[in-house]
Amino acid sequence: MNSSASSAVNGGVSFWYADDGLPAVREPLTGDASADVVIVGGGYTGLWTAYYLKKAAPFLRITVLEQKFCGYGASGRNGGWLYNGIAGRDRYARLHGHEAAVRLQKAMNDTVAEVIAVARAEGIDADIHHGGVLEVATTPAQLARLKAFHAHELAHGETDRELYGARQTAERIRVADAVGSTWTPHGARLHPVKLVKGLAAAVEALGVTIHESTPVTEIRPKHAVTPYGTVRAPYVLRCTEGFTAALKGQRRTWLPMNSSMIATEPLTEEQWAAIGWAGRETLGDMAHAYMYAQRTADGRIALGGRGVPYRFGSRTDNDGRTQEATVAALREILTRFFPSLAGVRIEHAWSGVLGVPRDWCATVTLDRSTGLGWAGGYVGSGVATANLAARTLRDLVRQDSGQGGRTELTELPWVGHRVRKWEPEPFRWLGVQGMYATYRAADRRERRYPDTRSSRLARLADRVAGRH
Numbered sequence: 001m002n003s004s005a006s007s008a009v010n011g012g013v014s015f016w017y018a019d020d021g022l023p024a025v026r027e028p029l030t031g032d033a034s035a036d037v038v039i040v041g042g043g044y045t046g047l048w049t050a051y052y053l054k055k056a057a058p059f060l061r062i063t064v065l066e067q068k069f070c071g072y073g074a075s076g077r078n079g080g081w082l083y084n085g086i087a088g089r090d091r092y093a094r095l096h097g098h099e100a101a102v103r104l105q106k107a108m109n110d111t112v113a114e115v116i117a118v119a120r121a122e123g124i125d126a127d128i129h130h131g132g133v134l135e136v137a138t139t140p141a142q143l144a145r146l147k148a149f150h151a152h153e154l155a156h157g158e159t160d161r162e163l164y165g166a167r168q169t170a171e172r173i174r175v176a177d178a179v180g181s182t183w184t185p186h187g188a189r190l191h192p193v194k195l196v197k198g199l200a201a202a203v204e205a206l207g208v209t210i211h212e213s214t215p216v217t218e219i220r221p222k223h224a225v226t227p228y229g230t231v232r233a234p235y236v237l238r239c240t241e242g243f244t245a246a247l248k249g250q251r252r253t254w255l256p257m258n259s260s261m262i263a264t265e266p267l268t269e270e271q272w273a274a275i276g277w278a279g280r281e282t283l284g285d286m287a288h289a290y291m292y293a294q295r296t297a298d299g300r301i302a303l304g305g306r307g308v309p310y311r312f313g314s315r316t317d318n319d320g321r322t323q324e325a326t327v328a329a330l331r332e333i334l335t336r337f338f339p340s341l342a343g344v345r346i347e348h349a350w351s352g353v354l355g356v357p358r359d360w361c362a363t364v365t366l367d368r369s370t371g372l373g374w375a376g377g378y379v380g381s382g383v384a385t386a387n388l389a390a391r392t393l394r395d396l397v398r399q400d401s402g403q404g405g406r407t408e409l410t411e412l413p414w415v416g417h418r419v420r421k422w423e424p425e426p427f428r429w430l431g432v433q434g435m436y437a438t439y440r441a442a443d444r445r446e447r448r449y450p451d452t453r454s455s456r457l458a459r460l461a462d463r464v465a466g467r468h
Helices: 017-021 043-054 089-096 100-119 140-154 167-174 192-205 239-247 271-274 323-338 382-400 427-448 456-464
Strands: 037-041 062-066 080-083 131-138 162-165 182-185 187-189 209-211 218-221 223-226 229-232 235-238 254-262 282-285 292-295 299-303 344-354 363-367 373-376
Touching: 017 140, 017 192, 017 344, 037 043, 043 062, 043 192, 043 254, 043 373, 062 282, 080 100, 080 282, 089 100, 100 187, 100 382, 131 140, 162 167, 167 182, 187 282, 192 209, 192 292, 218 235, 218 373, 235 254, 239 254, 239 344, 254 323, 254 456, 299 323, 363 382
Parallel strands: 037 062, 037 235, 062 209, 131 282, 235 373
Antiparallel strands: 080 187, 131 182, 162 182, 218 223, 223 229, 254 299, 254 344, 282 292, 292 299, 363 373
8 A cells, every 4th residue: 555545644535525614504403493394414415406496485484403413425426527417217217118218318418417507597606517527447448338328328418429539538638558539528527515605605694594503303294303302394305414323213215325536636747738627527447336526626537446345234434534545545446546645645635425326316306295305315416317307306396385386397207216225235235236246357457368248247246236
């Protein structure tokens, strides 16, 4: 292990908070209260939902309850990828037809522009750079998957997507051994914490009440229960993503999958000249255990991937602390992609959880018989998907309360989707550990034995995961 890994700041929620500072925590709930809508969770989903509901119906009394502070979870720890990927689209195509999946994809494409536009309108400076998303292939098997993926996206209406060979890829970014890439304009780099802080401030300015340091222990119809009191409301919306398992009765609803990141020191002009990346696209790959990265506004590389994928009993981390072996593994990916950065210092490492349903499908639901709603299960694609989910929740609440009717969003195929729960322990721990070990083994095999066919190990892991 490079010595820089052991000297990195480890945890502290995330690099993004180290960069922008931890927020001053808002007052907790001080007793029983009432509202028209109570939102559980102060991340992107909850805050966007409060924002759009209050904009649409300023008279609504909306309360947001957050167990730590707004953006403590995935919203303040992610890779800063605002992009058009959505979990479960292909399954929705099988369930509802191709055209329904195309409508869902178009809504996601439009969501990238929506977030950028709202941030601009609200004066939120979140270091947004609209450079698109570049996903690279570095082995023959990855190239075959990349070409198939590119064709699949075109078939879902993304006609502005581009496919590059090795030379064109190198003109954008010089990733070692890259043999091809695909680029979509529907993506942007951003600073996650600057976005969530700005959004929370915008929501408060609209008159929404936010209580932090207020964990919700149970959700039931018309009630959100906390240690400090109960908030009663006709609508209770669960927006807790990877922390859902901590709620009473939700242990096996969504699995809290762990993802880890590192951030380098700021690179020199010479180092950037060697790498390229002038377009500041977000960067991903076609490995089975994939990576994701961005070039930050202050000239670092922030790079992530799966470390320890899951903690027994659906436990979550302690303020983002990350195992040294995971830091080393992420550093190995960094230097495999960019060998010239072998001596670069890693300054920060952190982790967070994302919500994974058993069928890997993001969903939005409002139960009209109880007033209970929820959105999430984004499987790592939540920066943009949370915005679409929030606008959909807004329309569902307005429809149910008689303030509005059916809309294009309420008719999307992910609305009302239900899925079975995860297996009890120890089966889900064994399954997830085995799945990612198999994915990593498949990636190693594909690097060692070049072949255009994907490793059979990966197909086995897909079946175990229930992803196909």
